[in-house]
Amino acid sequence: MVDLEDITVRELEYLRVINEEDSPISITSLSRKLGRSASSVYEEVNHLISKGLVCKGPEGVYLSSNGKMLLELVDNSHRIIETWLVGLGFSVDEACRLASKMETTMPIEVLRKLYEKIGKPRSCPHGKPITFSSTVINKA
Numbered sequence: 001m002v003d004l005e006d007i008t009v010r011e012l013e014y015l016r017v018i019n020e021e022d023s024p025i026s027i028t029s030l031s032r033k034l035g036r037s038a039s040s041v042y043e044e045v046n047h048l049i050s051k052g053l054v055c056k057g058p059e060g061v062y063l064s065s066n067g068k069m070l071l072e073l074v075d076n077s078h079r080i081i082e083t084w085l086v087g088l089g090f091s092v093d094e095a096c097r098l099a100s101k102m103e104t105t106m107p108i109e110v111l112r113k114l115y116e117k118i119g120k121p122r123s124c125p126h127g128k129p130i131t132f133s134s135t136v137i138n139k140a
Contacts, residue, residue: 004077004104007070012104014044015053015063015071024060076132078103079124080115087118092125 017033018025025033031041045061048054053067063071078099085095106114115121115132123129 004070004073004106004108007074007104009104010044011048011051011053012074014041014048015067018054018061019063019068019071021062024057024062026060030061072131073108074103075128076130077106077111079128079130080111080118080121080132081106082124082126083121083130084114084118086125095125 013034014030017030020033027038027042027045030045031038034041045054045056048067049056049061053064053070054061055064078096081102082092082095082099085098086092090098111132115130120132121130
């Protein structure tokens with residue numbers, strides 16, 4: 001499993017776009033959605049495959065189970081940080097913006113403690129679920 005600190009903003013962008021699809025996505029479709037050349041997308045997809053985050057099939061590329069777990073972890077990280085920041089007095093919009101900057105930089109051990117400290121919330125200020133206890137966060 002890739003740690004949060006090991007994922008780049010670019011890799012996360014690719015994973016999120018791939019995850020939006022209900023079925024595998026072609027390199028051509030992915031390059032169109034990302035606004036990048038097919039050769040650049042092909043290169044990055046191969047990089048994500050080598051990290052074990054994406055799989056390639058005859059229909060296109062899709063997230064591996066590790067890729068899905070990583071996205072769930074990033075989403076939970078964002079929601080936990082956002083909830084904490086709102087508790088500190090930031091507006092929901094400002095907390096969301098700041099959480100986006102911190103969601104992949106905070107060590108799992110810190111997230112674990114923060115989650116406990118803020119009372120193990122079930123959802124973020126936007127009402128999205130925090131499924132922290134069911135993710136790899138407990139296995140790290």
